[in-house]
Amino acid sequence: MQDKAIKDQISEFMAQAFSGAVIAHDQDIFEAGFGNSMFAMQLVNFVEVTFGIEVDSDDLDIDNFRSIDRVAALVQRKRAVAAA
Amino acid sequence: MNIAAEVTSAQAEARAHWQAVAQAEVAPFARQIDREAAVPEAVMAALREAGAFASGFPEAFGGPAGAQGDPVGAALAHGALHEALGRASASVQGVLNVHHMGGSALARWGSAAQKAHWGPLLTSGATRCAIAITEPEVGSDATAVRTRAEVDGDGWVVSGEKAWITCGASADLFVLIAASAAGPVALLLPREAPGLSIAPIPDMLGCRGYAMARLILEDVRLPGEALLGKPGFGVSHVAATGLESGRHNLAWGCVGLAEACRQAALSHVQRRAQFGEKIAEFQLVQQLIARMSTEIHAARLMCRSAAVARGQRAMTAAKEATMAKYFASTMVGRVAKDAQQLHGAAGIGPKTPLEMYFRDARIMEVIEGTTQILEVMIARFSYQEGPA
Numbered sequence: 414m415q416d417k418a419i420k421d422q423i424s425e426f427m428a429q430a431f432s433g434a435v436i437a438h439d440q441d442i443f444e445a446g447f448g449n450s451m452f453a454m455q456l457v458n459f460v461e462v463t464f465g466i467e468v469d470s471d472d473l474d475i476d477n478f479r480s481i482d483r484v485a486a487l488v489q490r491k492r493a494v495a496a497a
Numbered sequence: 498m499n500i501a502a503e504v505t506s507a508q509a510e511a512r513a514h515w516q517a518v519a520q521a522e523v524a525p526f527a528r529q530i531d532r533e534a535a536v537p538e539a540v541m542a543a544l545r546e547a548g549a550f551a552s553g554f555p556e557a558f559g560g561p562a563g564a565q566g567d568p569v570g571a572a573l574a575h576g577a578l579h580e581a582l583g584r585a586s587a588s589v590q591g592v593l594n595v596h597h598m599g600g601s602a603l604a605r606w607g608s609a610a611q612k613a614h615w616g617p618l619l620t621s622g623a624t625r626c627a628i629a630i631t632e633p634e635v636g637s638d639a640t641a642v643r644t645r646a647e648v649d650g651d652g653w654v655v656s657g658e659k660a661w662i663t664c665g666a667s668a669d670l671f672v673l674i675a676a677s678a679a680g681p682v683a684l685l686l687p688r689e690a691p692g693l694s695i696a697p698i699p700d701m702l703g704c705r706g707y708a709m710a711r712l713i714l715e716d717v718r719l720p721g722e723a724l725l726g727k728p729g730f731g732v733s734h735v736a737a738t739g740l741e742s743g744r745h746n747l748a749w750g751c752v753g754l755a756e757a758c759r760q761a762a763l764s765h766v767q768r769r770a771q772f773g774e775k776i777a778e779f780q781l782v783q784q785l786i787a788r789m790s791t792e793i794h795a796a797r798l799m800c801r802s803a804a805v806a807r808g809q810r811a812m813t814a815a816k817e818a819t820m821a822k823y824f825a826s827t828m829v830g831r832v833a834k835d836a837q838q839l840h841g842a843a844g845i846g847p848k849t850p851l852e853m854y855f856r857d858a859r860i861m862e863v864i865e866g867t868t869q870i871l872e873v874m875i876a877r878f879s880y881q882e883g884p885a
Contacts, residue, residue, distance in 0.1 A: 430881055450640070451877060453733040454741070454815065462810050470606050473727035473734060 419464065419485045426459050427481065438481040453478070460484060466491035507567075511574035512581070518547045519581035527586040530706035531853050534699065536589055536667070541622070544593070550622030552578045553597045553742070558604040558612055559620030569808030576749040576804045580797075583753025584760075587857035588706025590750035591864075592625075595663045597746055598739035598865075599626035599672040602683065605738045606726040611685070615670070627668035628739045629659040629686070629712055630732075637870045639674060639681075639732045644714060646675035646682050651721045653677075653684060655714050663864070665710025666697040672725060673712075674736050680729030683736065684719055692717035703856030741815050743865040744822035745807060749800050751825035751861050755793045758829070758836035758854050762786065765840055776839075785839055789832040796825040816878040823871040826861035833858035 420438055427436050431447045442448050456478060457468050466488060477487040504512075522543035530536050544550065553575035554560030564571035575597075582590035600619045603611060603626070618624035635641050644657025655675055659665070671686040686693065698709040726735045766777040766786065776782050803817035811817075837844035837851045844851040862868045 432880055450733045450737060451815075451874065454737045455812070457734065458810060458814070459812065462812070470608055470726050473606070473730045475729060 416485060416489065419488050420481050422463060423460075423481045423484050423488075426456075426463075430455060436481060438485075440481070441479050443475070443479060448478075456484070460488055464488045464492065466495065505570065507570055508573050508577070511570075512577040514547075515549075515574075515578045515581035516584075518543070518549070519585035522547070523582060523585035523589050527588070528850065528853065530586055530588045532705075534701070534705040535708060536586075536592055536706045540589060541592075541625075544589075545622035549578055549582075549593060550596060550625075551620035552593075553746070554600060554604055554616075554620050558600075558616040567808075568810075569805050572804040572808035573801065576745070576800055579746045579749035580753040580756070580800070583750030584757045585753070586706065587750065587754050587854075587860070588704050590746075590753065591663055591704050591707045592667070594743055594746040594750065594865075595627045595668070596622075596625055598743040599628040599668075599670065601742040602628065602672050602735045602739040603685070603725060606683070606730075606735050608722075610722065611725065615685075619670075624669045625664065625667065626670045626672065627662060627664040628736070628743075629662045629665070629671045629673045630736055631659060631661045633658060633660045633711075637867060639736055642674055642676050642681065642732075644673070644675040646677045646684060648678070649718065653682075653719045653721070653723060655684065655686075655717045655719060657714050659712040659714075661698070662710055662712055663707045665712055666695055666708035671712065672735065672739060673714075674731050677728050681731035681733075681736075682728045683725040683731040685723045685725055686712075686714075686717070686719065690717050690719065702859055703853070704860045707860075740865060741818055744871075745800075745803055745818040747861065747865050748796070748803065748818065748821035748825040751822075751829040751858075752793060752797050752800055754854060754858060754861070755789070755796065755825075755829040755832040758832045758851070758858075759786075759789050759793055761849065761851060761854075762789065762836040762839045765843075782839060785835045789835055792828045792832060796821070796828045799824055816875070819866070819871055819874050819878070822865060823868060823875060827868060829858045829861055 428434060430452055436442060460466060461468055472487060477483055523540055526537055526540050551560050556565040561571060579590055582593060603615055619626055630639050632642055632644060635643060644659060646653045646655045669688050673684045673686040675682055675684060692715045694713045696711040696713065698711060701709055766782050767775060769776045799821040803821040806814040806817045833855045837855050840849060840851050843849050
């Protein structure tokens with residue numbers, strides 16, 4: 414799956430989670446006040462189910478979830494490791 | 498989706514199995530557990546033998562065989578266990594619930610080494626787990642915990658106090674939530690850790706077999722390997738995983754407790770005669786029976802839907818577990834009250850279990866998220882969804 418397609422899906426998910434808000438791919442969602450405890454696990458479940466990866470304790474770094482770009486990078490990294 | 502029609506023979510078998518185990522091994526001890534505020538070791542041994550401690554866990558962690566290939570069936574079977582336990586003894590349901598809450602957080606966020614070590618111990622029931630979030634001054638706002646974990650060399654030093662911890666007086670291992678310089682942390686706290694003292698809380702209103710206790714931590718030293726997940730993620734991910742499991746389990750437990758109330762009510766109204774006829778023939782009695790039967794059915798369907806979503810890892814799973822717990826915990830309060838009312842004076846006396854059911858039911862709206870907190874969550878889930 415291309416990087417753009419991954420980002421589009423994450424973008425769509427976040428827009429739904431944040432009541433239709435338009436979020437730039439490099440926007441820090443936590444600084445912007447979008448992130449909350451309920452959303453945190455929703456995001457993990459979303460990327461696992463949608464992209465077929467497993468987020469484990471080593472991935473629990475706020476930088477991995479800070480923006481659409483960062484989440485997409487996590488997905489790409491995990492998929493590359495799984496494919497290797 | 499016709500949830501009621503989706504019962505496969507394997508799921509029906511699981512329901513029958515857990516009902517049989519719970520009625521034979523747990524129900525006969527329910528009043529004793531309430532009276533003595535402790536679950537007899539024989540009950541725990543029987544549940545270990547039946548595989549109850551493994552239920553709900555991933556197969557790779559030591560959960561039931563086949564869970565990986567049929568996660569929906571496994572989630573429904575796990576629900577059936579908690580419904581059966583709730584019907585037999587709300588206290589015992591709670592013991593298995595907190596075991597699964599702490600254990601599911603560990604199974605989800607533990608390192609490979611943590612899972613390899615604790616998986617067999619937890620799923621066999623050799624080690625009993627619980628989760629320690631609440632404090633004397635911190636309830637719903639878990640991110641505000643005051644118990645402090647400081648980095649000390651390769652490990653941690655933890656001080657503070659936890660309160661209202663289910664199985665605090667009986668669990669072997671706690672998933673402890675504490676504050677740290679890097680945000681909330683989850684730590685694996687063994688019962689025998691030096692510096693940990695446990696103070697049982699007697700005279701609880703209901704669910705007295707929960708073995709509620711305070712945990713007092715004075716410079717408790719834990720190794721670095723005790724960290725579950727990463728600093729900063731103790732509440733948002735680790736505790737949240739446990740709480741979602743707990744809401745799912747407790748919703749089923751409430752259905753079971755309500756069913757126990759309903760069965761007692763059905764038996765009583767068809768036996769008891771007043772004014773020359775069975776009180777079951779009175780329309781105002783029928784109203785109460787109709788209401789409780791319908792509400793229990795509705796709650797059970799919500800639980801089934803939540804279990805299917807959980808098994809499928811649907812995006813709605815957390816919302817459905819929250820809604821199921823919200824509805825089932827308020828429903829069981831109404832059912833217990835009506836069942837007690839139908840029993841008249843006998844319902845408030847010591848010779849029927851109705852007064853115990855009534856006290857146990859009251860607990861359900863308080864734990865694993867108060868009714869009011871769940872209302873806030875459900876509203877937020879709803880805002881995410883719409884308007885379409």
